[in-house]
Amino acid sequence: MDGERAILLFTSRDREGIIYAITEFIYKNGGNILELDQHVDRENGQFFMRVEWDLKNFRIPPEDIDTAFSPVGRRFDGRWRIEFSSHRENVAVFVSKEDHCLREILWRYKLGEFPMNLKLVISNHPDLEDIVRGEGIPFFVFPKNRENKLEQERKELALLREYEVETVILARYMQILTGQFVNRYPNRIINIHHSFLPAFVGSNPYRQAYDRGVKIIGATSHYVTEELDQGPIIEQDVIRISHRDSLEDIKKKGRDLERIVLARALTYHLEHRILVYGRKTVIFR
Amino acid sequence: MDGERAILLFTSRDREGIIYAITEFIYKNGGNILELDQHVDRENGQFFMRVEWDLKNFRIPPEDIDTAFSPVGRRFDGRWRIEFSSHRENVAVFVSKEDHCLREILWRYKLGEFPMNLKLVISNHPDLEDIVRGEGIPFFVFPKNRENKLEQERKELALLREYEVETVILARYMQILTGQFVNRYPNRIINIHHSFLPAFVGSNPYRQAYDRGVKIIGATSHYVTEELDQGPIIEQDVIRISHRDSLEDIKKKGRDLERIVLARALTYHLEHRILVYGRKTVIFR
Amino acid sequence: MDGERAILLFTSRDREGIIYAITEFIYKNGGNILELDQHVDRENGQFFMRVEWDLKNFRIPPEDIDTAFSPVGRRFDGRWRIEFSSHRENVAVFVSKEDHCLREILWRYKLGEFPMNLKLVISNHPDLEDIVRGEGIPFFVFPKNRENKLEQERKELALLREYEVETVILARYMQILTGQFVNRYPNRIINIHHSFLPAFVGSNPYRQAYDRGVKIIGATSHYVTEELDQGPIIEQDVIRISHRDSLEDIKKKGRDLERIVLARALTYHLEHRILVYGRKTVIFR
């Protein structure tokens, strides 16, 4: 799977002949399907599909595929987007003081696990500057308080524009983004929340879990929407705890979860495996 | 471990010498410790202990152990209770229409997994009568509505008294018990809630989970308190779902969780492995 | 999904245009695809596909679909089979003395979870007769020893023919079937082995696991081949144990695994979600 590939993400009302029409489009233009997955939400009659094909012998140049596909897509009143495997998404990471999610991302990034360009890291604290600069990645600090939040966000947004950032990862960024920021990157801001959502929304979820006496803790990666911790869930995982685990132990176990869950969510995102509908996600993997 | 055993459950402020004092009491009276577990909640300075010993050569007759232990227990201002392995708890099961938890309990009961006497089954519906009577267990129906609830509960309570019931299992009983009932059996009513509490409190948790788009569902067994689904959690477990799972699939997967989680919680309860403090549990296993 | 549906399971060398050709066949004959999944084994260049479609408006009668599809299938040198949702597989269950897997199957069968007809139960011991006959299902005993094994198997095979059995479930059947039996039901005999295969092949896997000191035990459901415990794996699951678990505890935990794993494997089989290639399986779910 080394050559250039196209990925079509498509959704529409469920109707007969969609898969046929799409595979016909690909086949008749010389494309070889590498992966195809589809899903129908029977409750709502909605159709979802992801198809990935080899462009080696495909007769339509990449820049024209969307236009060429339009008649097919419109026939089914669909919404779609077309991605290319050679395109590496420009990504910004937001952090605060905790380094475990940042380190995980940096390590996997260097290993080549993430098809992205890590353009810059933004923080509200200077603490993690050395780790980031040590990897040759620009690091910016925008301290925030109630008064300057909107202003600082505007500067951050300007920076993201400058670096042509397409996806934002909140790697334990302990600030709530306002609507002006969130709405600029719909389904393009990935957060890791350190609880099994929807349990323990908001701050100090491990403390909440500890006080409630749960026997299992979790971590949740989701797209950020204006409503706190309510965005579409991408991935979750859990680990068992017991009365023996102090709050500190829980945090330690939780850190390991957070790293893995965020990494998985980011992979699905970068490989264009996620279709959002309403507040839910279809993950084609 | 076939002979008669005593089990001491003990809690007090944490102080030096508790374990020594308790093991001295057992050893000097000829008891052989089979299992000992302890825990200190460092945040609150509370000590918990469970110790199980062989009574074969124990010089204090069972009925006098509590009195004999009192000076030790009082020295540490402790609260404790002493249980005996030969005592089989009298249990009532409450059900509605769904049979999976009931069947699981009946099957394991017959296998000898639960050291209890299943005295009777109470339901608000007649549906499961055949299953219960087929096992030679009395079955009673108390249909409930807003008007007759308190009155029906009083009849149920009278029946529980008559059968000398000590523990009540709500095996998917779809009625909320009132305070008059709950407060008669403090930490003696075990419920299975079909969600990963505290997520999805209340009715239709699978529907809630489906609508929220979570990637993992759970089941929670807890002691019932007056506040709905807020009692001390005994056991939880989870299973992964995906967008492919319809609401019906989720219910099916959930049923398997519920059965296992309730069975585990009941085992811990019947083996006297649970110490409740506040709204949390220490499970010694 | 209540109407009649057809399911095509297809495999061939991977080539361009397969999905297109198959979906064209379905669409042009008036079928509505309900579910489509495909997989390419890149290492071997093998293509696999499962597609399920609604027959309501399909213009080819069920009995002619295979013939009508042949030109498509042959174009790709494929192997395929076509199944129908209305067909309920005839199933025989083999048991010995342990009842937990049998009870699980019976319970789910009554719930309607398994699209099958449970025609008969065969055992080498009379112990479980009452449970089976209580459900109105014929029960036969064929005790086996080294001398009479082949002869008894022949009687069993005759009985399976008589009852038109298509699938055999070994629900903790503690006898090894010989080649004469196994080869009559290729990929149609489902076993549950009480270990995480390939660890602990053969007898007493829980004892083996206990002696080896593993920290996790498992259960494996697989198709039976002539080589003991080497058939294609359908489903596995695991549970954590510790030094506290006695051999008896391990067996108890294992029973819960076995029931769930066997039930899942049987569901995949009955819903025609399994494609076997070599000693591996593709499970489309």
Added chain:
Amino acid sequence: MDGERAILLFTSRDREGIIYAITEFIYKNGGNILELDQHVDRENGQFFMRVEWDLKNFRIPPEDIDTAFSPVGRRFDGRWRIEFSSHRENVAVFVSKEDHCLREILWRYKLGEFPMNLKLVISNHPDLEDIVRGEGIPFFVFPKNRENKLEQERKELALLREYEVETVILARYMQILTGQFVNRYPNRIINIHHSFLPAFVGSNPYRQAYDRGVKIIGATSHYVTEELDQGPIIEQDVIRISHRDSLEDIKKKGRDLERIVLARALTYHLEHRILVYGRKTVIFR
């Protein structure tokens, strides 16, 4: 738990009065028990215990505790050792080319999760030198082949002596150590094997797992003995895979397991929570 603590690990034939005698020793000398756990292997009648106590008011100086305890220990024919929380074990890490386990150890080490001194890293390849030296840790390369193995090991052993190393971690070290090495560090060499042992002993376990078509893969951390991959298991964990996972995907998933499993095993070791008996471990946590 900030002050100095003593940890006693004790094992003997199971007899009455052991816990009493040990807690008496601690209490009468002014020690406050912080954690006590015990286990009896009923099958073999063997007793195991770990007790941790505060030394603040303990009247026996640390260097005399072992001698002072001897009469108690000998009364029960026990084997024991006494550890101190202030003692940080000297550790060497052995690596080859893969960096994920090494990075995990370095990161947690810096976070303060491991009470140890990472004295040096030894490799048979120079690849990971920069990572190690970047952290200010000495790095040595001893390339090995069939001819020079024993000689190189002798140099490694000399180096370990020089650095007063007490525990060796094989963090994906792809060389088999000979008996001369292994026997110098009994229960003090921790390996991470990238399979769910005892499945897939030896080389290329992910390839073996892939070829066998298992549905779950695992990782195992164990003490190294002379027999390859047969040492006492400390910790295991697993993750689900499917036919969709290529060998490369399996390796990726496996890496995440290995890191976590090795980190847990190392923590148990450094906190003196492991008692080995035969080829099994008791993990007191």
